[in-house]
Amino acid sequence: MKRFEFSKLMLVLGLLFIYLPMLILVIYSFNASKLVTVWGGWSIKWYVGLLDNQQLMGSVMRSLEIALYTAVAAVALGTLAAFVLTRVTRFKGRTLFGGLVTAPLVMPEVITGLSLLLLFVALAPLIGWPMDRGILPTLVAPPTFCAP
Incomplete structure (x- = not known):
């Protein structure tokens, strides 16, 4: 039973290692601030700018x-x-x-x-x-x- 729990833990940690940076990137793509490190609220202005190009x-x-x-x-x-x-x-x-x-x-x-x-x-x-x-x-x- 211990081996199964360890395998599950490693699976969850591996998936978090892969998918968490992508999720953070998606969230920060809606940042209103021009600076990446400073959160300025939610905005879609960057996507509107992309679609206008x-x-x-x-x-x-x-x-x-x-x-x-x-x-x-x-x-x-x-x-x-x-x-x-x-x-x-x-x-x-x-x-x-x-x-x-x-x-x-x-x-x-x-x-x-x-x-x-x-x-x-x-x-x-x-x-x-x-x-x-x-x-x-x-x-x-x-x-x-x-x-x-």
Whole structure:
């Protein structure tokens, strides 16, 4: 019984260690004072200021567009890959395909990002794509992180 109580205590302390700073941050985000360390009462003026910033809101909308596109592309690619791996039992390269599907699970994201950067830099002089670092590479790269 003692071991169970100790485990519960450690669980509660661990969760408090993780979530208490976030809760304090949320509470202090409603602080009316310009100083972080001085409590000046409750206010939402900082959030109103955020919502009034048109450039920031445009960036948020663009991020949501990219997230929606990424989710749709990742679901489509994942469904196709799952269909191939479960329904098509014998084909040349099945082991390679299975490895490619599971590679993002073990490959660090920074390696994937650097690989994409090198790919885009190498493709620009060869085929002229991408011409600039605009929206197209931004739409191509995120599904590679989310797809299977």
